[in-house]
Amino acid sequence: MSESISxxxxxxxxxxxxxxxxxxxxxxxxxxxxxxxxxxxxxxxNPDLMMTDGETYLISKPAPMGKxxxxxxxxxxxxxxxRVFENLWGGKRHAMVTxxxxxxxxxxxxxxxxxxxxxxxxxxxxxxFPGNFINHKNSIFIPNHSVKTFVKGKVDMVSxxxxxxxxxxxxxxxxxxxxxxxGVFDFxxxxxxxxxxxxxxxxxxxxxxxxxxxDVIIKSDQPTIMPTSDELTCIREVLDPQGVRNSxxxx
Amino acid sequence: MDKIVSHKDxxxxxxxxxxxxxxxxxxxxxxxxxxxxxxxxxxxxLTVVSYGGPDVGxxxxxxxxxxxxxxxxxxxxxxxxxxxxxxxxxxxxxxMELDEGMVQWGLRAAAMNLPFLPIRVGLGTDVLKHNPxxxxxxxxxxxxxxxxxxxxxxxxxxxxxxxxxxxxxxxQIIGPDPFFDxxxxxxxxxxxxxxxxxxxxxxxxxxxxxxxxxxERSLVTGVxxxxxxxxxxxxxPSYGFDIEHLKEYSAAAKSFDEYSTKYLNKTHQxxxxxxxxxxxxxxxxxxxx
Numbered sequence: 222m223s224e225s226i227s228x229x230x231x232x233x234x235x236x237x238x239x240x241x242x243x244x245x246x247x248x249x250x251x252x253x254x255x256x257x258x259x260x261x262x263x264x265x266x267n268p269d270l271m272m273t274d275g276e277t278y279l280i281s282k283p284a285p286m287g288k289x290x291x292x293x294x295x296x297x298x299x300x301x302x303x304r305v306f307e308n309l310w311g312g313k314r315h316a317m318v319t320x321x322x323x324x325x326x327x328x329x330x331x332x333x334x335x336x337x338x339x340x341x342x343x344x345x346x347x348x349x350f351p352g353n354f355i356n357h358k359n360s361i362f363i364p365n366h367s368v369k370t371f372v373k374g375k376v377d378m379v380s381x382x383x384x385x386x387x388x389x390x391x392x393x394x395x396x397x398x399x400x401x402x403x404g405v406f407d408f409x410x411x412x413x414x415x416x417x418x419x420x421x422x423x424x425x426x427x428x429x430x431x432x433x434x435x436d437v438i439i440k441s442d443q444p445t446i447m448p449t450s451d452e453l454t455c456i457r458e459v460l461d462p463q464g465v466r467n468s469x470x471x472x
Numbered sequence: 473m474d475k476i477v478s479h480k481d482x483x484x485x486x487x488x489x490x491x492x493x494x495x496x497x498x499x500x501x502x503x504x505x506x507x508x509x510x511x512x513x514x515x516x517x518l519t520v521v522s523y524g525g526p527d528v529g530x531x532x533x534x535x536x537x538x539x540x541x542x543x544x545x546x547x548x549x550x551x552x553x554x555x556x557x558x559x560x561x562x563x564x565x566x567x568m569e570l571d572e573g574m575v576q577w578g579l580r581a582a583a584m585n586l587p588f589l590p591i592r593v594g595l596g597t598d599v600l601k602h603n604p605x606x607x608x609x610x611x612x613x614x615x616x617x618x619x620x621x622x623x624x625x626x627x628x629x630x631x632x633x634x635x636x637x638x639x640x641x642x643x644q645i646i647g648p649d650p651f652f653d654x655x656x657x658x659x660x661x662x663x664x665x666x667x668x669x670x671x672x673x674x675x676x677x678x679x680x681x682x683x684x685x686x687x688e689r690s691l692v693t694g695v696x697x698x699x700x701x702x703x704x705x706x707x708x709p710s711y712g713f714d715i716e717h718l719k720e721y722s723a724a725a726k727s728f729d730e731y732s733t734k735y736l737n738k739t740h741q742x743x744x745x746x747x748x749x750x751x752x753x754x755x756x757x758x759x760x761x
Binding site for chain 2: 278291303306310333337338339340341343346348350351352354356386390
């Protein structure tokens with residue numbers, strides 16, 4: 222590879238592992254990095270994944286970023302919003318999402334920041350988070366790992382449930398992977414604490430500790446595994462030939 | 473049978489304090505010409521149920537909403553709805569914030585004349601904390617699982633935008649995703665549709681066309697001919713959402729007068745002229761993701 226590997230590409234490669242071994246389910250990557258990562262998972266280790274064109278149709282190959290000739294999409298099925306709801310209630314989905322806040326329980330917030338009755342910042346509303354997190358596994362991508370995103374105490378408005386309420390779910394609740402601009406994490410430490418699995422290049426354990434508003438277990442301070450040349454080819458030539466990914470970290 | 477009505481006829485059916493459901497999804501297929509008509513009326517204190525987009529924003533900007541029942545408010549490409557944000561941040565509206573699926577379940581319960589439907593969604597979240605009126609129900613079977621009893625969201629009136637209709641209210645939604653419009657129609661005492669085209673029954677396309685008929689005509693009280701009536705939201709397959717207009721609309725949260733003078737308090741035809749005519753709208757490409 223002639224170009225150096227970018228942080229976006231490292232995050233895409235790491236995030237694609239969210240769908241490893243998940244079988245024939247609906248992969249939903251919301252936002253730029255999660256979407257490319259879902260496509261990478263389908264092109265590499267999990268070809269059975271179902272994906273949409275971002276609208277209403279299931280298509281056989283992941284839709285590349287940017288403008289494309291949609292007449293070339295191989296449509297294989299139908300996935301209206303109503304059907305997405307039915308699908309997720311059955312648990313056969315794994316979404317990767319970007320909440321505005323996440324706490325030590327794995328609770329997430331996309332609703333509002335500050336006092337609920339007159340929020341400092343009104344966000345989207347809880348959307349499908351309550352249903353997603355109680356019905357199927359999810360993963361998280363955070364592009365700006367800081368004490369404002371990984372908050373001390375509890376998120377301001379619990380939109381997606383956390384590990385302390387796991388017994389309320391249909392048995393499928395779990396946050397499989399948390400990928401940030403600093404490293405790769407999961408919630409599989411004892412008592413479902415957040416733990417560090419690997420650090421991206423140039424990031425120290427202290428950086429992670431300083432930027433996380435709660436205790437993070439250091440399971441490993443190994444460097445994050447770099448994308449393989451096959452993965453880089455998929456990202457650069459197939460999934461994002463126009464380099465839209467570079468905008469996420471201003472690379 | 474002739475159910476053709478005007479914009480004014482529809483708004484005359486509304487009264488203060490009613491519960492209104494609005495079809496569509498975010499910036500897609502919203503009955504915007506009817507929303508604009510409501511905004512220029514004296515109607516107030518509405519409870520609005522919506523998968524929200526600029527319908528909610530515009531109603532907020534005109535102080536028409538007492539209470540909003542919603543899962544999100546978003547303009548899709550522009551994720552956050554500036555007018556809704558402003559109303560929330562200034563504590564101008566009451567809210568019942570629900571998961572998207574809970575909204576669907578509430579509409580379905582109303583559609584089925586049930587007081588509630590059980591749902592697991594909402595448990596373990598602050599949706600229950602902020603909606604203390606939501607009650608629980610325990611499964612009467614051996615599992616004895618405790619679930620949320622999602623109450624019926626009964627609507628006085630539903631407003632829905634469709635691609636085609638005849639004068640009897642045989643409607644067609646031709647865009648690939650009908651969203652939850654059928655449930656809005658079933659949950660409502662009266663449903664008014666605005667339609668891109670009003671055609672004869674024969675012109676609906678017989679058996680081939682009937683798959684686009686998402687709910688039966690007995691649910692439709694009135695049919696309004698409103699070409700480009702969803703603008704600035706999209707109406708697939710005819711036109712996409714008008715991103716430039718939505719940006720201008722979003723920016724108007726700071727000072728609404730200029731936007732209002734340019735585009736509002738007009739007849740539907742004057743509105744379409746103000747945005748460059750129907751050809752301009754029909755040339756807006758469908759969004760691509």
